[in-house]
Amino acid sequence: MAGLVLHVNAGINKNAHKVLIVAEIVGVKVDLVPDFEMGVSNKTPEFLKLNPLGKVPVLETPDGPISESNAIARYVANLKGKLTGSTVYQTALVDQWIDFATTEVDTSLGRWLYPRFGYLPYAPEVEEHAIEAIKRAFGALNSYLASRTYLVGHFVTLADVITICNLTWGFRSGVFSEEFMAPFPHVERYFWTVSAQPAFKKILGEIVRGSVELPPPPAKGQAPRGSQTPRPSKAKAEAPKPKPKEEAPPKPKEEAPAADEEEAPKPKAKNPLDLLPPSPMVLDDWKRLYSNTKAKDFAEVALKGFWDMYDPEGYSLWFCDYKYNDENTVPFVTMNKVSGFLQRMDFIRKYAFAKICILGDQPPYKIKGVWLFRGPEIPQQVRDECYDLELYEWTKADPTDHVHKERINAYFEEPDVIEGEKLLEAKCFK
Ligand SMILES: N[C@@H](CCC(=O)N[C@@H](CS)C(=O)NCC(=O)O)C(=O)O
Structure with a gap:
């Protein structure tokens, strides 16, 4: 078949990662558009023909374009007839957990994180509600995972790929601190064991849990964000915010840095x-x-x-x-x-x-x-x-x-x- 081309700058974009992990597992070649520039490439008339919303990722296929990362990931999985369950019931369970990861986890995590990254206005009551919603979702997920390694059956499915990708920024940012996750040990174990599998690791890299919660942005009328003290996690009260590259926030409204940009070597000063x-x-x-x-x-x-x-x-x-x-x-x-x-x-x-x-x-x-x-x-x-x-x-x-x-x-x-x-x-x- 003619090639599949993914329009996105995959760097730290969890939605692109869903597609790339599936492609890696099932063995389908997906090419990335070279030099994709967020805010520019996704605003061109050609791109808007692929997705009038102007959002990424978009997959160009021989049959036409597909947008929405879950749908793209499902399409890639279906090309090999893998990862979506082997019975009608299993397929429904895969869909159940994909919807759960999207509506019960991702939406609330976005409401918790994006104001902290400066992408949404901050409202304490919205954050509080989002945190409670995640706790409720994690409570159910934790009980379900108590006796399971994967969400459906005994192997990785599309549901695991999408769930892990949706969870990554909770861990990378540090809001899913050890303290926050303590009541949900099976979710914690599930995240680290599945994300360590080779196909996940290849695309997601080594995930490091941020050890300091990001500061909540100021509500209207409060001091600007820079003047606020980060809220440290209990265990490491003195630790400053870690700086690894992987822990940069995702950029839903703009381009995530390309992997090669992130890794560009800095001019070398003589080491003392x-x-x-x-x-x-x-x-x-x-x-x-x-x-x-x-x-x-x-x-x-x-x-x-x-x-x-x-x-x-x-x-x-x-x-x-x-x-x-x-x-x-x-x-x-x-x-x-x-x-x-x-x-x-x-x-x-x-x-x-x-x-x-x-x-x-x-x-x-x-x-x-x-x-x-x-x-x-x-x-x-x-x-x-x-x-x-x-x-x-x-x-x-x-x-x-x-x-x-x-x-x-x-x-x-x-x-x-x-x-x-x-x-x-x-x-x-x-
Ligand atoms: N539900 C969509 C979300 C797509 C989305 O929000 N993409 C962001 C980047 S992560 C985007 O393209 N933002 C550009 C914009 O809002 O103009 C999916 O899963 O693919």
Whole structure:
């Protein structure tokens, strides 16, 4: 068949993501219009012929255009006869959950978020009503998901794709905080497990939960938005609003930045860490040794190699201990926290190595780790850029201290038990 062309700038547009995830799962090729510019491309006479409303996404098909993201996603799924249920009843259930995700969740989430993003006027009573409506919807969804992995049957359906996409901005923005989601653990688990599946991850990227609720915009007559203090989540009272690119708000009225625009490299200034006196230790050599050493040889080869090459003048080692371990009651949520932290440290990868361990055989799980940084201190840019630092207790390690050295060795080597606690998971930053 002739090609399918999607008019949208897919960047962070959840409606485009619905279509692209379905295309990925069922194996249908969907091309994006190159250089689509929101506010320009969707206002041309040619575009208005495809959708007189001037809204995206629109899919051009050999039979004609289709608008409305749910309908487009359903069309792509139907091309392969997949994802929409295998019996009349299942098909109805898929439709039921799509309507639920659209009318019971998405509409209310929009009323909650869009005033905060500045796209709609703010009215406290509208927000209050929207939050109550989401709680009611989540209450029902939570009971339903208590014994289920997916919304319909035992596999992903179109209902899951649309529901996950509709939920993403609640998590990315932080309004679906751990505190807000606490009464809905099955919705929480459903979101993180389904969104981590390969087709979802490929299109949505790594989702990081915003840890600070966005400030409510001022009602009429109040101080302007910039003068308001963000409302922090309970667990991280001091944490400033995180800045990862993925957490930019969606732009319903204008163009979402294209993926390539978002990733455009900034002009490179000299990193202050490059101005430190040269060190004989080459971090990449250690990272290679770490990665290439077999587990059985780890102590004799990798650990010995590390201490042989470690340069205490040019590098420093730091223990980090999570301050709020009592929050870590669900293993995968705890792991997501660590993944988010390491993701936010990506910019320092060239100058750092770390091993973070999740310990314990029952909740609350402990997060402990060790960082190796270029230079004698935790780099200032890390202190400035990564709000996670405040969530950890930092102690400079003294490798001449036997206890410190053994602790570092254990984190690097990952034995089954560390400091008397079962090692649940270890994550390496290299
Ligand atoms: N219900 C529509 C919503 C489409 C929509 O609101 N699109 C926004 C971008 S996310 C848009 O095109 N806005 C431009 C405008 O309002 O002029 C769908 O699911 O596709």
